[in-house]
Amino acid sequence: MGGPKRIAIIGAGVAGLSAGIYAQLHGFRTTIYEKNGVAGGACMSWLQGNLPMEGSMRYLWGVRDGTPLYDCWNEVGALRETMFVNPDSFFTAEDSGETVALCQDLDTFLRHTEKISPEDAPLLERFCGLVRKAQAYELPVDKPADLRSPLEALRANTASGEVAKVLAKLYTVSLADFAQQFHHPALRCAFNQVLPAGSTLGQLALCYAAFTAGDVAVPIGGSHKMIQRMVDCYLENDGELQLQAPVQEILTANGAARGVRLQNGERLLTHWVVSACDPAYTCRVLLQDRYSMEKKLQLRFSEPEAFPTFSLVRLFFSAPADSLPLARVFSFATDLVISAAGEGCSRLIVTQLSDDPLFVQKGCAELIVDIPMPGKRSFRYWEKLSVSPRAYDEEVHRLAADAERALEKRFPDMKGKLQFLTCHTPMTYARRLNAFHGSCAAFLETAKARPAQLTGRLPGLSHLLLTGQWLGRSAGLHTALVQGKYTVQRICHEERILWD
Ligand SMILES: Cc1cc2nc3c(=O)[nH]c(=O)nc-3n(C[C@H](O)[C@H](O)[C@H](O)COP(=O)(O)OP(=O)(O)OC[C@H]3O[C@@H](n4cnc5c(N)ncnc54)[C@H](O)[C@@H]3O)c2cc1C
Structure with a gap:
């Protein structure tokens, strides 16, 4: 393997793209393997007819010019000449006849x-x-x-x-x-x-x-445009991105990672492997339980009291733009009890994106309804349900119908005009991202948690580093970005390459 040292990166989420860009900028030759047909991972978006759909980003952290985090976003090309939407409120809740914003x-x-x-x-x-x-x-x-x-x-x-x-x-x-x-x-x-x-x-x-x-806002065009800019930046720096290329195994020999084997049988030998997907999945499936993660990270997976996971059922509607709540993120009570994973749910959180003109088409905009789901228990519920595609589908449509009735009751102008588009459940995150317990973001650090600095190293295995949201103190796009950078800094340190 002559020339620049090679790195195989597993996953083209924000962390994988960040690691890829920083590695290319520091003289490595990288290939990112992504199992899905598009990059972005949890930061997902798609087109529904002509209507661009936002699957994740409510807010982006690090948008204030002059901060180190803003500089990082710019280094990976994520904010190139971008305008931002600055919502009036971070969160608005209505209860007992009052509205708190x-x-x-x-x-x-x-x-x-x-x-x-x-x-x-x-x-x-x-x-x-x-x-x-x-x-x-x-x-x-x-x-x-x-x-x-x-x-x-x-x-x-x-x-x-x-x-x-x-x-x-x-x-x-x-x-x-x-x-x-x-x-x-x-x-x-x-x-x-x-x-x-x-x-x-x-x-x-x-x-x-x-x-x-003013350090949190939403880039115009949301996840779709931001990921596109990061992919462009990666490709402009001569990175190689392979989509629909699931990695099946991380190859190891003599206590070192040596490359990856794809599901289609192709093998790539590299100097380093960076796994930018779920650490539990990496150890259990890609390393076939031959190595485990560092103790402090293992603890997070085994202490759900201190580090719970959480997820959502996220229902996507199209609604007339003039019928939407004024606040971007709005929580309201509903007496139409929406059963979610066997539990009652008496409030809905809706997110509307009409403040970004790119998300409004022919007077309609995307409306997202979130029903929070506690970690493991709700995952098991959806996992069991998904054994029968019919039962799963029925539950999704029942939830959508309940949510629609609750929306129409609270916002009478929506009556008869809502169109249910699609739904994400914990199974979506499990199947699409290989996310632990179908969680939509990494662990929550509760008041019971003891903070720990993680390194992404695996004891007994060199030349493999974990990266991504799971290594941070909290999930989020900014965490994925920074962890991707940290991983390349660790590689540079071991390879004695100056970081500038
Ligand atoms: C509904 C929702 C709302 C959110 N809202 C916000 C928000 O408003 N603001 C915010 O900052 N964050 C938000 N987040 C969290 C944020 O999106 C994540 O923290 C971040 O995107 C995680 O990035 P990552 O690269 O670490 O992991 P992921 O995005 O999970 O990337 C992992 C990648 O690895 C790929 N992969 C997995 N297995 C394999 C394999 N075997 N071979 C190849 N590829 C593989 C996956 O397909 C995926 O692309 C939200 C997340 C969700 C789901």
Whole structure:
């Protein structure tokens, strides 16, 4: 194998593309193998007739010019000359006759919520104080902790200083417990619904701080355009992308990864293998249980109390643009109990994309309805159901009909005009992405979790690195991006290639 060192990358999600681009930029020759017919992984999109469909991205983190994360997005070409949609609110919930909007302007949020519930003013002020503090926090993206010298580690700690300490404390507070302290049910509801069940006050403070600081928005054209720009950047840098090319096995010899074997039998020998898909799937299927992941990562898979997974049933509708809720993400109560994985669901979260003109066609826009699903239990439910395609289909259509009735009741202008398009369930994420327990994003770090720095290395096996959302503290496109970069930094470190 003469010339530049070769890397096989498994998976063309954001992490795989990020790793591919950074590796090409640092002199490696890479091939990304993607099992599906399109790149993007969980960051998925498609055309329904002429209507572009968004399958995942509500928000993108790292859009503020001048931040290190924004620079990373630009290094991989994701934001080239992009305009952004800046929604007025991060999340809006309606309950008990009141509407609580976590709006862009923190003072407006405080004024509005104090008016709804004067007796909650002290807690609301405390919350806004925490969000203001968190606005100063910058996600570290320069290099992974395991590559920092003691001096660099000291500098990084000093730089994040006081804010990091405040956030560390907030990560030990469950958001549900915090929400419970509000007197007004609408505030309790909004704080309970804004992030998946099990999240912490730290996660909310950080997300909302980034939103109010203008670092969270939505690129025009959503996932589709963003992934296309990343693919273009990868190809322009001479990367090779193979679609519909599932990897079946990671080849190993003498304690080192040596390449990959595809499902069609083709073998590629490489210096390095990067697995940018689910770590549990990588070890169990691609390595046939011959090697296991590092202990700290294993713990995440075996401690569902501390690190639960979560998923969704996501129903996609087309709706008249003028009938949609004003807020981008809106939660409302429904007395039409929608049974989901055998449990009742009394609220729906809808996302509408009409603020992006590319998502509006002939006066109609995509409307997404989310029914949250707890991790393993709901996965088993859908897995069992999917044994009979008919039963699975019936359940999907029943949920769609329930959701349609609930939408028409809450938004009478939609009556008779909603068109059900398609549905994603935990089985979609399991089959399409090989995602652990059909989760739509990696683990949630709950208040019970102890944070750990992960490296993506496998004990006893060299020249293989795991990368992607599962290695971060929380899931998300920004995590996948940064983990892809970190992985290439680790390879450069071992190959003694200067990182510039
Ligand atoms: C419904 C939904 C909404 C979301 N909303 C947001 C949001 O608003 N903002 C945000 O930041 N994040 C959001 N996320 C999370 C975000 O999309 C993910 O965290 C991120 O895309 C994960 O990227 P990844 O590259 O680590 O993994 P994935 O995207 O899972 O990539 C793994 C890739 O590996 C491929 N693969 C698997 N097995 C093989 C194999 N054997 N051979 C070849 N290829 C293989 C898969 O097909 C996939 O393309 C959302 C996710 C979902 C599902």
